[in-house]
Amino acid sequence: MKTKVILTSLTFILTMTTLTSSFSQNPARTGKQVFEFRALPYSYDALEPFIDKMTMEIHYTRHHRAYYDNFIKAIAGTEWESMTLTDIFATVSKAPAVIRNNGGGYYNHNLFWENMAPHGHGGQMSDELKQAVESAFGSVEEFVRQFNDAAKGRFGSGWAWLAKDAQGKLFISSTPNQDNPLMDVAEKRGTPLLGLDVWEHAYYLKYQNRRPDYIDAFWNIVNWNAVNQRFEQ
Numbered sequence: 001m002k003t004k005v006i007l008t009s010l011t012f013i014l015t016m017t018t019l020t021s022s023f024s025q026n027p028a029r030t031g032k033q034v035f036e037f038r039a040l041p042y043s044y045d046a047l048e049p050f051i052d053k054m055t056m057e058i059h060y061t062r063h064h065r066a067y068y069d070n071f072i073k074a075i076a077g078t079e080w081e082s083m084t085l086t087d088i089f090a091t092v093s094k095a096p097a098v099i100r101n102n103g104g105g106y107y108n109h110n111l112f113w114e115n116m117a118p119h120g121h122g123g124q125m126s127d128e129l130k131q132a133v134e135s136a137f138g139s140v141e142e143f144v145r146q147f148n149d150a151a152k153g154r155f156g157s158g159w160a161w162l163a164k165d166a167q168g169k170l171f172i173s174s175t176p177n178q179d180n181p182l183m184d185v186a187e188k189r190g191t192p193l194l195g196l197d198v199w200e201h202a203y204y205l206k207y208q209n210r211r212p213d214y215i216d217a218f219w220n221i222v223n224w225n226a227v228n229q230r231f232e233q
């Protein structure tokens with residue numbers, strides 16, 4: 001039993017390391033880009049009881065899959081298929097809505113899966129990140145409060161973010177629909193470090209209309225190891 005737990009933990013750590021590095025490198029390529037539909041880095045029930053198995057399964061296999069498929073279909077044969085996601089987002093105001101919505105959905109969910117981990121497997125904020133959080137928000141508690149407010153205050157569907165601007169300063173923001181801070185349409189622009197999906201599809205089966213409970217539960221499954229790594233890049 002003990003051996004099984006250790007093996008499961010090792011598999012999880014190895015998968016996360018591989019996924020995080022392949023996702024973060026995003027090498028600039030010439031010609032057609034390769035956009036992969038990556039495996040979920042844990043099982044559907046791994047985030048229980050904070051996010052239930054059925055929500056994870058539907059969210060990943062239906063919603064995420066649809067964003068991916070529609071994004072790939074939308075860019076096929078167009079100038080957008082040779083661009084990186086970062087470059088697409090930087091000029092997304094000129095792109096058709098189908099690319100903005102589905103490209104955003106594909107990227108945002110990849111980040112979301114990565115910045116969660118089974119309870120007890122996500123590590124903690126690095127000293128460097130903690131220092132940056134305290135410098136930007138005063139304290140970790142104040143950061144959590146402001147992030148929660150951004151997530152609760154998003155009217156309708158969207159996301160809450162912790163992101164880093166061009167000067168390396170942290171900020172919290174919220175975007176509607178599948179927009180994100182990398183997009184030229186975002187009010188505050190920067191690189192997302194941590195994202196929380198506040199679409200109802202992310203929580204309704206378990207939490208119904210209690211979005212604040214889902215937001216509180218999220219802090220139990222944050223993968224700080226992944227967030228730390230993104231902060232350092």
Ligand SMILES: [Fe+2]
Nearest residue numbers: 063197199202
């Ligand atoms: Fe979602």
